[in-house]
Amino acid sequence: MTVSTNNLINGIKKIGGYWAHSDFKGKLGKCGSLIGMVSVAIVFSAISPFFLTLDNWIDILRQSAPAIIAACGLTFVIAGGGFDLSVGAQASLSCVMSVYLMLQGWPIWTAVVAALLCGALLGSFNGFVCGTLGIVPWVGTLLIMLFASGPQYIATGGGRVQYLASDAFSAFTFLGKGAICGIPTPVVISLSIGILAHLFLSKTKIGYNIQAIGSSKQAASLAGIPRKKYMWLIYIICGLFASAAGIMVAARLGGSQVRTADPMMTEAIAAVYIGSTIFRDGEPYIIGSIIGAIFIGMMRTGITLVGVPYWGEYLFRGIIVFAAIILSGIRSK
């Protein structure tokens, strides 16, 4: 008996030794986020029986769709070493703008393209300020974040809600409310955009260059990558994606309200940072951002199901960002 307990204890000590000497912490760090997410899902499903239903999950995916797109766009910027505070504001702007143009009689797709171009334009301004002028991205993109609310109020005459009431817009609202082969359109669109973004960032030369700049500006410059041009590029891409997200919000709402997509900023930021901890050590990458965005959508749905009062939403956002940065260990200068 004594011998076998000794063996047992020795065995445990050996395992403990492997535990300590192996890259356990690193591995836990890499899987930690997923474990955390699954645990949260388990907790939610324990509290509410509706959580694990297929309907709920399709709903989560549908609601997360704009955030997924925005998070993908932001991933390009963060992977390139910058930051973009204006993601939410740009989404709101394109949301209001596309609806406004459609109500003014513009053809649907022209309005959509115009809104996307607007996003690219604001993105290029961000690129100019942060790249060419060299202003710190936080302050630089703050400018557009503040600016973007202006045209929204001006166009709506002070903040009125706009409705796409007539059937003429059904092609547009199909983007937000319809379904293709049973899968909601937003889900199809956002996931396809996500896959394309992933392929672009991780498999193309431009994508590699972006990641190179993000890793080390000096090394990238020395390797001959034109840094300023790439700064413009990442912000333009982010602006495009943010606008696309805003257009999707408009399609889903069937109208627009001033600043309605502003919260997307926190969701996108948190998604990218949480995503960077899934299987990677803090490097932002698209698949992670998509998972992060879905996780945040899941948390929001879960919190609503559990019944947290409305002020909880803000606290929730703040805590999410905190969790994201602590998890990914973003260091300050």
Place this chain on the structure above:
Amino acid sequence: MNVKSLTANRTKNLSFMHIMRKYGTPIGIVILCIVFAMLSPYFITVSNIMNILRQAATITLIAYGLTFVVAVGYFDISLGAVAGTCGILATYLMSQGTTFLLSLLGAVCLGAAFGAVNGFAVSKLKLNDFLVTVAMMFIAQGIDILLSKGTNIFVDTKTHKLFLTVGQGDIGILPVAAIVMLGVGLICHITLTMTPFGRKIYAIGENQKVAYLSGIKTTKYIWLAFIIAGALYAMGGVMMTARLGAGKSQAGMSLLGDAIAAYALGVTFLKEGKAHIVGTLVGGLFVSIMANGFTMLNIPFYYQYITWPIAILLAVSASGSQRE
């Protein structure tokens, strides 16, 4: 090619940009005043000028807080939300029957608490200052809504006369608010420029590593800077509610743009690129004059979303303060 002609040319080339950098903001104020005075006869009246001073108080107090944070080398985007929330807390306490001074104390404590969390996360945990303060901004908004339930909290001004006086009263000609703004500014200015504490703050802001190596306990001072900033934000928030006579829910976003603009415009003044209080005061006046002029000319509030970025961009690019 003698030396004298070389240097003479250089001074000429530098001089315009140099003047714009150093004195751009006061020149801007003068230009604004002239333009507005031409467009409206009410602009140069004594009561309007006092109004401008009174309006500047809120934003300037908040911008003082930001000045401390930037002086120590970081940024704080939670300032608007914290100010708004502390204002709400103060009015909430007053509506429950607390005296003004105690409510003010409570609000300042809350602001200091926010600052303490920010400062801790940035200095001890070494997290990124922007992300931490973004998170704090949302948490503050949550508490704001929790206390105010989304509506404004009105304060019974009959029982809280001191509250009303601070926001809307005068001592002689000068509004109390302006006196508070100048007085607090004086204290902050002296602290930052004439005390060892202030010198250490600037030292950390200039180069944190060197400051640390020369023996300054950087963690402690960064933390303190954030706490002081939080307290100042709270004062600004309470000042805003005192002016309105009520707590305004969700006032954070509008305060954010104004306060940052005030700070940014001040950075160029006198000492290029260094955050300092006098500049912030001038910046606050600039912002207040612009807002006042807009109201006089009946320009809707949301056009400020366009003027803030322009002002901040001009100020930041001229001063070179937020460059990488």
